[in-house]
Amino acid sequence: MMQRADHYYIRRTLKGDTNAFSELITRYRDLVFTVIFRVVKSREEAEEVAQDTFLKAFESLSSFRGEAKFSTWLYSIAYRKALDQVRKNNRIKSVELVEDITEKQVQKIENALDLIEQQQRREVINKCIAALADQDAAIVTFYYFEELSVREIAAITGLTEDNIKVKLHRSRKKLFTLLKQFVLPEMTNSNGRAI
Structure with a gap:
């Protein structure tokens, strides 16, 4: 139908x-x-x-x-x-920890994620997205889960397309940092910095 x-x-x-x-x-x-x-x-x-x-x-x-x-x-x-x-x-949540991720670390994260069951993977990703700033979490959801274009997200949020692109770039870096803490905790110290 x-x-x-x-x-x-x-x-x-x-x-x-x-x-x-x-x-x-x-x-x-x-x-x-x-x-x-x-x-x-x-x-x-x-x-x-x-x-x-x-x-x-x-x-x-x-x-x-x-x-x-x-x-x-x-x-x-x-x-x-x-x-x-x-x-x-009056809540403000944000993750300010951003660090450069090497290609080798990205590969280790991807390999570790492949070993996690699909449900656990979804839970980890949702926890990481939840740790992003409110606006960043919404933009990531629009872009990756709803597959909206940058132009559509700009129309929804009232931000410029360039601002959306910058926020997506920074959010990806934050997500990699957070994912690394979840799947490779032995590689980070108590401050979340790579060892």
């Missing part, structure tokens, strides 16, 4: 068919939750913010112009709601 385009459900919703909006929720709830969770770092808060996101999207649907994809518009709402929640909680 061919899946209908988002615009079909948007038009139906705007004509008063609230059940049509539930199809959009079903399509996007997992990624909306993931993006929010990466920023707020709390399952309960992410669930609340996701509900707020869909409520805001429903209430604002008439303002959706279709200039960008519906998903981009929706993720933009989710991202901003998540940042609002973080500001509300």
Whole structure:
């Protein structure tokens, strides 16, 4: 069965068919939750913010112009709601540890990751992403998990494309540093520095 385009459900919703909006929720709830969770770092808060996101999207649907994809518009709402929640909680988390990684170390990390079961690998990666700054975690999620373009991420976050590229580059370095600490703890000292 061919899946209908988002615009079909948007038009139906705007004509008063609230059940049509539930199809959009079903399509996007997992990624909306993931993006929010990466920023707020709390399952309960992410669930609340996701509900707020869909409520805001429903209430604002008439303002959706279709200039960008519906998903981009929706993720933009989710991202901003998540940042609002973080500001509300006045939490700031960041990993400032960035170091150059040699090709040999990258190979060791990749070999070690290959030995970890798929579920454990997912848990390690999620823990490392959770340790990134809120905005960086969201950008990594958009780029690597949703496979959005740099331009789409810029539209969602309100940052410039160049800023997104810089943040992705720095986030990759931070992730390698964090992954190295998880999979090769014997190679790092208590300060997280390579031995």
